Amino acid sequence: MADPKEHNTEKYSVQRFPVVADRNDAAYSRSANWVQAVSHGFHQERRDDEYLAKTLAAYQTDQRELTGVYVTGEVPGHSLPADVPVATYATMRKSLNVGFGRTLESNLITAVTVRGTHRRNGILRGMITADLEGAKDDGLAMAALTASEGSIYGRFGFGVATFERSITVDTGPRFRFKGQPSGTVEVADPSVLLDVAPQLFARVHHLSPGSVDRQEYYRLVASGSIGQDGKPDASVRSALHYDASGTVDGYVSYRFKGWDHKPFTMEIVDLVAASNAAYLDLWRFLGSIDLIEQVTWAEAPVDDPLAWALEDPRCIESSDVRDMLWLRILDTRAALEARSFPVSGHLVLQVTDPLGLAEGTWVLESDGGAAAVVNDATGTAPDLSMDAADLASMYLGAVSPVTLAAAGRLSEHTPGSAFRAQQLFTVERPAHCLTHF
Numbered sequence: 001m002a003d004p005k006e007h008n009t010e011k012y013s014v015q016r017f018p019v020v021a022d023r024n025d026a027a028y029s030r031s032a033n034w035v036q037a038v039s040h041g042f043h044q045e046r047r048d049d050e051y052l053a054k055t056l057a058a059y060q061t062d063q064r065e066l067t068g069v070y071v072t073g074e075v076p077g078h079s080l081p082a083d084v085p086v087a088t089y090a091t092m093r094k095s096l097n098v099g100f101g102r103t104l105e106s107n108l109i110t111a112v113t114v115r116g117t118h119r120r121n122g123i124l125r126g127m128i129t130a131d132l133e134g135a136k137d138d139g140l141a142m143a144a145l146t147a148s149e150g151s152i153y154g155r156f157g158f159g160v161a162t163f164e165r166s167i168t169v170d171t172g173p174r175f176r177f178k179g180q181p182s183g184t185v186e187v188a189d190p191s192v193l194l195d196v197a198p199q200l201f202a203r204v205h206h207l208s209p210g211s212v213d214r215q216e217y218y219r220l221v222a223s224g225s226i227g228q229d230g231k232p233d234a235s236v237r238s239a240l241h242y243d244a245s246g247t248v249d250g251y252v253s254y255r256f257k258g259w260d261h262k263p264f265t266m267e268i269v270d271l272v273a274a275s276n277a278a279y280l281d282l283w284r285f286l287g288s289i290d291l292i293e294q295v296t297w298a299e300a301p302v303d304d305p306l307a308w309a310l311e312d313p314r315c316i317e318s319s320d321v322r323d324m325l326w327l328r329i330l331d332t333r334a335a336l337e338a339r340s341f342p343v344s345g346h347l348v349l350q351v352t353d354p355l356g357l358a359e360g361t362w363v364l365e366s367d368g369g370a371a372a373v374v375n376d377a378t379g380t381a382p383d384l385s386m387d388a389a390d391l392a393s394m395y396l397g398a399v400s401p402v403t404l405a406a407a408g409r410l411s412e413h414t415p416g417s418a419f420r421a422q423q424l425f426t427v428e429r430p431a432h433c434l435t436h437f
């Protein structure tokens, strides 16, 4: 990886390394220090040995690559030692569902922190530009992240591609469904999710545009094996949904917020449903739990069938609608060819890119189903021109090119081409990502 900035090459050294989870390995302390630095960067507590051991084991399963930036010279006496990185960054490769059952291996970026005393020195810029270039060199067409702030990543060509919201659902007397259940729900020991959760998520991942394959941590959290402090979370409960043939096709993990919390509330930890019926029946179950007056979920879809399945959609109080998945196209042609476009059409797209990775002009020819043909159209007059970040926002159909044109982010040279792009880029169900990373 390149050094953060030319003028910083003497001040900092950049190390990129695989996770070491074995405490007897001499390189373990580098990984442990890296995790402590991430906790510091996100204002979390100092981590104990149990947390470090579990976290590093999970990171190793995900084959994360860690990057640490270290001060090269002497550090002042009594300050954090030089082997604690002043900046952290990690990547792992996972698949992204790009619609119609197609997937695209993507470079997921996570754990981005720069210690406050070293901020605004170009350290993030150095780490991310080198990483994106490296991912493209490795043949990847897409990078993805979730952002702590909306103002950081647009300059690096990332665009918001999916959204989510928090909901509070009143499960009192007005919580009634229009239809009937079509399966059954049974309470299960959460530990069964260690096996069941990844299997079910694989089905859901295949069905859900915008879905990112999950990291190891998810099954541990859903099963109560690990809580925020690294210890088992005994408050986690779980229930499974069975279809008419008795096959498990959904689960929910949830926890009671306590008798001091009024109204009495159940909080969803994870809800994964591989069919529409499973999704609604799991909500029926949550709504039927005695003594509970409301259910909260912090990762609900914005376009939620629950609202349309209830007699009174106002049982759902929605708050904090927010961006979730940010995408970054690394190779425009490969990213477009990875998708399926559901209508036929012809579109010349001109893409600009502050980092030059996705830049160019391409003609997209779709016959409405089969893979599109994308050809270099350098020199051809474009129908639409946009920044790479805006193409990333359009990519999963969750942001309309018509809206982007109205915002002045996208230029429509051929009248009606933004609407044509909207039709071309639509996917079979609203894009939603259930995986935070």
Ligand SMILES: CC(C)(COP(=O)(O)OP(=O)(O)OC[C@H]1O[C@@H](n2cnc3c(N)ncnc32)[C@H](O)[C@@H]1OP(=O)(O)O)[C@@H](O)C(=O)NCCC(=O)NCCS
Residues within 6 Å of the ligand: 041, 042, 111, 112, 113, 114, 115, 118, 119, 120, 121, 122, 123, 124, 125, 126, 146, 147, 148, 149, 151, 152, 155
């Ligand atoms: C966000 C963070 C990683 C930035 O690191 P940094 O090394 O200070 O960033 P850089 O110096 O490389 O800045 C690169 C550019 O981004 C801009 N920038 C950096 N952080 C920004 C922020 N939070 N909001 C707006 N712009 C930001 C800089 O002004 C600079 O712009 P320029 O190149 O156009 O001049 C760092 O402030 C941090 O650790 N924050 C707390 C943890 C966090 O939120 N991490 C992100 C998790 S998704």
